[in-house]
Amino acid sequence: MQISQDSRTYYERMGGEAPLRQLVHRFYHHMNTLQEAGEIRAMHADNLSHAEDKLFMFLSGWMGGPSLYIERFGHPRLRMRHLPFSIDESARDQWMLCMKHALDDVVEDQPLREELLHALYGVADFMRNQ
Numbered sequence: 517m518q519i520s521q522d523s524r525t526y527y528e529r530m531g532g533e534a535p536l537r538q539l540v541h542r543f544y545h546h547m548n549t550l551q552e553a554g555e556i557r558a559m560h561a562d563n564l565s566h567a568e569d570k571l572f573m574f575l576s577g578w579m580g581g582p583s584l585y586i587e588r589f590g591h592p593r594l595r596m597r598h599l600p601f602s603i604d605e606s607a608r609d610q611w612m613l614c615m616k617h618a619l620d621d622v623v624e625d626q627p628l629r630e631e632l633l634h635a636l637y638g639v640a641d642f643m644r645n646q
């Protein structure tokens with residue numbers, strides 16, 4: 517993968533808050549509707565709006581925008597927070613599948629899409645605990 521020379525943050529390149537909200541919204545839409553994501557959908561509460569808010573806040577900081585999650589909840593300790601869920605390669609790949617669809621829906625800039633997919637794969641793989 518070619519790493520872009522663009523020195524702006526992911527958050528800026530994405531276009532800021534509104535597109536990021538849209539990305540997270542599409543992500544949970546796909547988790548909710550893709551049969552292939554059924555296992556990870558089942559790990560979540562019926563109502564996904566809580567998870568959606570938190571992922572939005574987390575990604576805002578992770579992408580170099582406002583650190584909303586940390587301001588509100590402190591250090592994310594994301595791997596520890598995922599320990600109650602059994603996350604294996606299949607769960608990781610389901611998460612990435614939803615994210616790939618969401619990026620395709622929302623981010624027009626193809627190099628940015630690829631960089632985000634690559635970087636998020638690292639985070640998703642780090643969540644693996646099986």
Ligand code: HEM
Nearest residue numbers: 556559560561567570571574597601607608611639640643
């Ligand atoms: C690898 C597969 C993953 C699975 C199966 C998974 C699953 C889950 C589940 C079941 C929850 C609880 C949702 C709730 O409270 O209703 C959760 C919370 C969360 N996940 Fe994941 N997740 C994965 C990867 C990721 C990744 C890659 C990120 C970040 C880029 C992430 C960010 C978060 C955040 C910010 C929360 C909220 C934590 C909190 O309670 O404060 N997750 N995840």
